[in-house]
Amino acid sequence: MSEFGERFSEALARLPDYLGQHVIVSVTALALGLAISLPLAVVATRHARLRWPLLAFASIIQTIPGLALLALFYPLLLGISALTEAAFGTGFSALGFLPSVLALTLYSMLPVLRNTITGIEGIDPAVKAASLGVGMTPRQSLFIVELPLALPVIMAGIRTAAVWVIGTATLSTPVGQTSLGNYIFAGLQTQNWVSVLFGCVAAALLAIVVDQLLALMESGIALRRRVRTAVGALGILLVLAAALVPGWSRPTAAYVVGAKTFTEQYILASLMQQRLQANGLSAARRDGLGSTVIFNALASGDIDVYVDYSGTIWANHMRRTDAQPREVVLEEMGAWLKKERGIALLGPLGFENAYALAMRRDRAEQLGIRTIADLVRHAPQLAIGGDYEFFDRPEWAALRDAYGLNFRRQRQMDSTFMYSAVANGEVDVISAFSSDGRIARFDLVTLTDPKQALPPYDAVLLLAPRRADDKALRDALMPLVGKIDVELMRETNLRADRDEDKETPAQAARWLWKQIGAQ
Amino acid sequence: MSAAPPVIEFNNIIKRFGAGRPGESGVLALDRISLSVPVGEFLVVVGPSGSGKTTLLRLINRLSEPSEGHVLFEGEDVRALDPILLRRRIGYVFQGVGLFPHMTVAENVAITPRLLGWPKDKRETRVDTLLELVRLSPADYRNRLPRELSGGERQRVGVARAIAAEPHVVLMDEPFGALDPLTRDAVGQDYRRLHDKLGLTTVMITHDMLEAVLLADRIAVMHQGLIIEEGTPHELMSAARTDYVRDLMQMPRTQAARLKGLMEGGAP
Secondary structure, X not given: OOHHHXXXXXXXXXXXXXXXXXXXXXXXXXXXXXXXXXXXXXXHHHOHHHHHHHHHHHHHHHHOOXXXXXXXXXXXXXXXXXXXXXXXXXXXXXXXXHHHHHHHHHXXXXXXXXXXXXXXXXXXXXXXXXXXXXXXXXXXXXXXHHHHHHHHHHHHHHHHHHHHHHHHHHHHHHHOOOOOHHHHHHHHHOOOHHHXXXXXXXXXXXXXXXXXXXXXXXXXXXXXOHHHHHHHHHHHHHHHHHHHHHHHHOOOOOEEEEOOOOHHHHHHHHHHHHHHHHOOOOXXXXXXXXXXXXXXXXXXXXOOEEEEEHHHHHHHHOOOOOOOOHHHHHHHHHHHHHHHHOOEEEEEEEEEOOEEEEEEHHHHHHHOOOEHHHHHHHHHHOEEEEXXXXXXXXXXXXXXXHHOOOOOEEEEOOHHHHHHHHHOOOOOEEEEEOOOOHHHHOOEEEOEOOOOOOOOOEEEEEEOHHHOOOHHHHHHXXXXXXXXXXXXXXXXXXXXXXXXXXXXXXXXXXXXXXXXXXX | OOOOOOOEEEEEEEEEEOOOOOOOOOEEEEEEEEEEEOOOOEEEEEOOOOOOHHHHHHHHOOOOOOOEEEEEEOOXXXXXXXXXXXXXXXXXXXXXXXXXXXXXXXXXXXXHHHHOOOOHHHHHHHHHHHHHHXXXXXHHHOOOOHHHOOHHHHHHHHHHHHOOOOOOEEEEEOOOOOOOHHHHHHHHHHHHHHHHXXXXXXXXXXXXXXXXXXXXXXXXXXXXXXXXXEXXXXXXXXXXXXXXXXXXXXXXXXXXXXXXXXHHHHOO
């Protein structure tokens, strides 16, 4: 089979799961959005004073980028969950479904509100006067005259909302809701363009089909063709059934493995899932989670296991700014996780994925730069590229202050494109990840850190509090602890990141297990 | 006039618009109007736009409320009556017709009976009777939508809708204003016959004096919120007290004379 065919059939195999989840979250949000917006819009036509604040609120929501809106709901719900936990003894999962549905519900409101208000206000005043004059109550006037007459405009709003929600639902992946966005986020990270396109096309097709079915219903109602309305409604039900039925027959997994948004994480999550399955344990995945989201998801038990890095926890969660040797960090971190969050540290995998400043070998040699200290003199003439979070992270502040680094220019870019950017000379230095396979491929050198300003970043296996003493889980994953050195991880990462003979994360994970077993 | 109490009675009605805010007295739309309409009368209220005639009509079925004074309907103060039930007891023919565009002719006609909870078969029979009354063949017209009707047909349906629930009183707000002269005359004459046949009491508003003279039992002339004169067409034609009404009543006669002259002059 061709490489394209292989990736395509791999994507196709995930479709029932991704599409089903996508449809569930979109339909729930849309239904909730309609249930809220339609009555609100009707009330706004009766009380003109409410109109402006309502539309202004919905418009403001619309200007918030979808990703940000979704991300905002996660900490909010986490806080509420903690409150209900304290008050009633039961919390709820703040990950995935709930934040996605709530954010998408807000997103669906503007077109429905605006079109319903416009539709009702646009009715011929003579007709409205007649509805009162023949003796209708305001309620009868609404249901017998105003809503039926405004229906085409309202339906247009509902169609717009449906298309928006289905499109924006792809962004619910980073808050832990599986959707068609999983294709896009995973594909972007592993440069699997077939996956990215597959996700985009699937979401677009779903939106178009739903839009056209709603249009069919609308014209059926307007032209009083019952058959046409029924066909449209039946089509919507069929889409729902087709998307949902495969999901019902799937057994729910005993364990959930989490992954952040980059190649190494997808590979390691695949590896853990394969190990669990090899040990007869069922395992599901939550991929593409944000760095803070995944940690909180583990602490609250929404996921059972994932790989994090000691420096991340040191700086972001323990709020430590001091630099300590590798062993000290591991030890203190383990104790802190247990005490503060109940999270168990199963052990380090054996490699570090640390921030490291990297340059093209020829450029470094030409300028005579081997350490970060050597860089300081040249920095004012050089441009540095970093991923989206690097320049906001405490590591960058520590590095900058320890050495007095001052670059001519800072550029933020997607970590996927960082390596080719430095290789092409678009930037001179990047904040590379030390285990990334592209360091070897693009012939980059990482600069040593004599002042030890950057904390160590040991990859560590973390278990959720309720899994801390789970023997089956520990036994399945223990063989990975201490078995993956940085060269092996780089090579594995490269297998999934390279352009030629690209492997899927699952294939790369199987290759990695073979190497561990051969040791 | 008969000894029976008037169907509609206005007592010292004042209506202001835009009042209420401190320091604003508002626009005086009706200035101490007193008027009564006996059973079976066809009253036409004539006046230029802005004279207050539509406001006066809307007070009867409580689409509007007076600032001061009382409106009595069949002897009861309308303020004591539920406005929804009151409107279902009174037929109303709207300016610009106001048929519901998404409903068929039959559904439009049957709307008030439907609101009153008449059973379906009784409504169906009633629709056919009404369409016959307004000279539209039920078989041809029942299932048409308003947009498939001519202006005259629409207003006939509007009349049928107004009298569907067998009201004793029909209010008409410039009902034939938008029709061409031929249709207008035909629909007007047909309605006058219905009025007599069904024993209705009708209050109609128009700015067309000729229409008023041809249809009315009695005419009330309004000007700037006041009823400046009232009487039978004959009384007003022969003995108007004010210059304004005299000029107004002169119009049909002048037109008729001009027409006659034209006919004679044009004859061989």
